[in-house]
Amino acid sequence: xxxxxIQVTRHFVCADQLQQISETVIACLxxxxxxxxxxxxxxxxxxxxxxxxxxxxxxxxxxxxxxWQTIKGQLGWLGSTPDSNNARQALFPETAKVLDNxxxxxxxxxxxxxxxxxxxxxxxxxxxxxxxxxxxxxxEKKYSSVSRARYAWILIGIDESAIAHWVDCQLxxxxxxxxxxxxxxxxxxxxxxSHQRFWLSI
Numbered sequence: 001x002x003x004x005x006i007q008v009t010r011h012f013v014c015a016d017q018l019q020q021i022s023e024t025v026i027a028c029l030x031x032x033x034x035x036x037x038x039x040x041x042x043x044x045x046x047x048x049x050x051x052x053x054x055x056x057x058x059x060x061x062x063x064x065x066x067x068w069q070t071i072k073g074q075l076g077w078l079g080s081t082p083d084s085n086n087a088r089q090a091l092f093p094e095t096a097k098v099l100d101n102x103x104x105x106x107x108x109x110x111x112x113x114x115x116x117x118x119x120x121x122x123x124x125x126x127x128x129x130x131x132x133x134x135x136x137x138x139x140e141k142k143y144s145s146v147s148r149a150r151y152a153w154i155l156i157g158i159d160e161s162a163i164a165h166w167v168d169c170q171l172x173x174x175x176x177x178x179x180x181x182x183x184x185x186x187x188x189x190x191x192x193x194s195h196q197r198f199w200l201s202i
Contacts, residue, residue: 004136006034007177016040021052029056029116036132039123041106043085050091050109053120057113059093067098067107074105096120099131110135117141 001008009032014021021040028035040049054061068090072082092098092109099108101122108131110119119135121128155163167178 016046016048018048018052018055021048022055025053025056025118030114032116035116035118036121037118038121038128041089041108041120041122043089043105047088049120050088050093053118054093057093057111057118059095059111061091062094063087064090064092064098067092070100070107071105099134101127101131103127103130108135110139112140 012024012028014024021037025035025037037049037053040047040052050061068087071086071089075082075086086105089106093111096109096111099110099119099121101107104122104124104127106122106127108119108121108128110117112118117139119132119139121131
């Protein structure tokens with residue numbers, strides 16, 4: 001996320017409960033630009049994520065035959081016989097687009113809902129990272145890979161409110177994140193910015 005300049009604002013941990021997952025998703029819709037969900041895409045009864053997301057965005061689940069054929073091929077290569085539980089992994093919300101998972105039988109998917117984009121990933125971290133990178137690289141919304149610079153100063157002899165006021169006035173039109181960390185007699189100030197170099201002169 002960091003290398004794409006995406007700021008993570010909050011984390012949630014949910015039990016394998018459809019209602020809890022769907023309510024958590026609903027609470028984030030419209031509040032976050034990008035919502036990622038990991039886990040719960042397997043073939044067993046406690047894999048609730050696809051159903052919870054479909055409920056949250058009010059879309060029915062549709063069977064994708066091409067995905068099902070891929071899953072059957074993967075299971076056959078592993079020496080397993082596909083069954084109706086495995087077929088659940090080929091169900092996706094109506095407007096979802098599939099993220100192929102070449103190293104596992106659980107594809108991911110993504111879809112838009114209002115101002116938010118939901119990206120649904122597997123529980124396997126290595127597979128999830130690959131699916132997320134695939135989305136960030138090829139999804140409909142492009143995320144910048146331009147690195148951000150970080151600048152930090154330790155200032156002594158000036159209070160926190162004074163430097164905050166100066167920064168707000170002098171750099172009001174600059175796009176960057178600012179953070180203050182105060183201690184007795186001194187505090188540190190740092191910011192993150194893209195493209196530009198800043199000099200602090202007071």
